[in-house]
Amino acid sequence: MIDGKAIASELRDRISSAVAVLKEDHGLIPGLAVVIVGEDAASQVYVRNKTRQTREAGMNSYEYKLPEDTSEGELLGEIDRLNNDSNVNGILVQLPLPEHIDESAIIAAISPEKDVDGFHAVNSGRLMIGENGALVPCTPQGCVILAKRHLGSDLSGKHVVVIGRSNIVGKPVAMLLLQENCTVTITHSKTRKLEEICKEADIVIAAVGRAKMVKADWIKPGATVIDVGINRTTNSDGRAKLVGDVDFEEAVEVAGGITPVPGGVGPMTIACLLRNTFKATCHQNNISGIDV
Ligand code: NAD
Secondary structure, eight states: OOOHHHHHHHHHHHHHHHHHHHHHHHOOOOEEEEEEESOOHHHHHHHHHHHHHHHHTTOEEEEEEEOTTOOHHHHHHHHHHHHTOTTOOEEEEOSSOOTTSOHHHHHHHSOGGGBTTOOSHHHHHHHHHTOTTOOOOHHHHHHHHHHHHHHOSOOTTOEEEEEOOOTTTHHHHHHHHHHTTOEEEEEOTTOSSHHHHHTTOSEEEEOSOOTTOBOGGGSOTTOEEEEOOOEEEEOTTSOEEEEOSBOHHHHTTTOSEEOOSSSSHHHHHHHHHHHHHHHHHHHHTTOOSOOO
């Protein structure tokens, strides 16, 4: 079992220590602004957790709750204000946005230097060409940290099969693993013989959004399995339950290491958001040498 909860907690502790150094040596406190539009229940929970963990790490958290009927222009105005606020080092707009707002226009409006989600085209491009200083999407960062904790820091030559090609998870995690000298196969809904391809992987990254899709006989014995999926299902007794894209009960018998859902990739995502906020603060203030 790869314990994402414990590994994320260690990472948050390292970030807290680094934040203390930044405050002591440079008089700076990183600030993260989270903007949420509307009442989506899952988003409200995510934002609450982000705010709490930002504060626990010693950073400033600014929360902006805007009503469902906020116009695109009003949201763009808020982003412009945050782009120009020197107390704000990172800006995150919680997705999904209401349908009348164009998500891509909002992401494009965030200053790339404050884009702690790493979704802006400038940061995607930086990641693609392997440029230092890219703000890398949080969930993919978390996946790589978990794989390295299990397999050691050198992933060279490992064959990784990524299932899913979204801009949020599949594509950026593939780029990160390419930088780690892995051989990366990206698969998706139109891939033929997915099971056979998956069975060749030393590392499987499942980011699909289909409950328990990856079965034990898709996995090479001893392979490392990182399950990004978060799927809401109900137990036999009718209670709500979260499951991943991997059939954990089966796969745990075959895999060399596997992340649970919940308690695997999920906690790493917020920890990496704090890491990005810290890095953005250092970059904006030309500070180097404090590593997290
Ligand atoms: P998405 O819907 O944007 O992309 C899903 C991808 O899966 C697509 O590229 C699609 O081609 C592929 N796919 C769909 N059906 C398939 C099939 N039958 N076989 C192979 N590929 C198939 O989703 P996303 O935003 O990348 O998220 C994926 C999952 O990860 C979701 O469950 C989401 O909730 C979860 N997620 C978790 C975190 C976290 O912090 N743990 C963060 C982001 C997303």
